[in-house]
Amino acid sequence: MSTSPSPARRSAVYLLDQVLGEGRLMAELLGAGALDRLEPADRARVQRLAQDVLRGLERADRVLGKHLRKTPPLHVRNILRLATVELCSGGDAHGVVNDAVALTAGHKKGQHMKGMVNAVLRKVAADGGAEWAKLRVPRLPKWLRDPLVMAWGGEAVMAMETAQFAGAPLDLTVKPDAGDWAARLGGAVLPTGSVRVAQAGQVSALPGFAEGAWWVQDAAAAMPARLLDARPGEAVLDMCAAPGGKTLQLAAAGADVTALDISEARLARVRENLSRTGLTARVVAGDALEHRGSYDAILLDAPCSATGTIRRHPDLPHAKDGAEFGALFELQAAMLDHALGLLKPGGRLVFCTCSLLPDEGECQVEEALERHPGLTVDRAAPDRPGIDPAWITEEGGLRLRPDYWPDLGGMDGFYMAVLRKG
């Protein structure tokens, strides 16, 4: 039996231990260099393995539950979960089970459990796949499911869970000529103008990446800058800009863009993206609440729960519990108030969040309208190609959800509204 498990599986279990045991987000762990010593292909494999486990966690635990008399410690449970997800998706039983046993044996408290791990996984290898396929689509944890059911209803939340379980395709925003790049990349142009590529592989190896012909941006995330409709020469503030997808759109429209963000580290990504695409913006590090200036238009993509991005970040519902969301809601309102003060009379502001919680969308706009007499919502702005009128909300914003476009591969959850200062 092999004694040196694959580095990719070892690292995938490390990520799972950190997310499920320490409440850390994968993006945070990767940013801190957790996978830096691996080759790019292995890095991609580790992320895929960990994400597959997090998406299918409920199913994996149900399959395993049948064969476990006692719940093992988290690290061993995560080894079992990884192996179960691999076995139930057609992984090579010999390699998967050997690696799981070797990983267990290599852990100081795992030595005595390697026999159990071997026995359990042999049973999973025998009939786990058939059982896996019969299990329900994994549900969101209660702390998030309950408010979503309250907001959108049980049926819609089940459809969102189906979209989240399926994961997300690769969406691109293309500088000019989406049709041409869709053909070159074997993708398709979506109704709103983004290009969707089903089989992406390594993004930086795709044609057009090096010369900056496009950038990665979910179709929903591309809508706020479209609604702002920046014109050449306009002074536009991108108030929470990093990593810069929306800054690139505003710069590509010819606006005079200031890209502000509090995180110097994240602004490095904005600079890289501008340089790769040959676009220009003034990049400023600072707190949005302290920023001064006068702008024709502002895009406020406020820090939020990011609950609209679970298709791409299945770690989020497992790493978080909603405890810090209240502070985010307050910060969003404070940023909105401050941004309105930076807007020239008659100027426009897009407020948006990649959240599924009305507290971070519809409610923020309703409350801002109450606090600021003379402020209005531009109700015509969301009426654009590819936008279903049913997605336009009572107060005139645009609500996008992962369960929309089920036949096209879904979209991230997002809220946005165009506000006009009197």
Ligand SMILES: C[S@@+](CC[C@H](N)C(=O)[O-])C[C@H]1O[C@@H](n2cnc3c(N)ncnc32)[C@H](O)[C@@H]1O
């Ligand atoms: C949702 S992300 C922005 C995504 C970005 N607009 C894009 O399209 O790539 C929110 C950003 O807000 C930034 N942020 C958080 N607090 C801030 C503050 N007080 N002032 C400025 N930026 C802040 C974070 O660093 C983060 O980059």
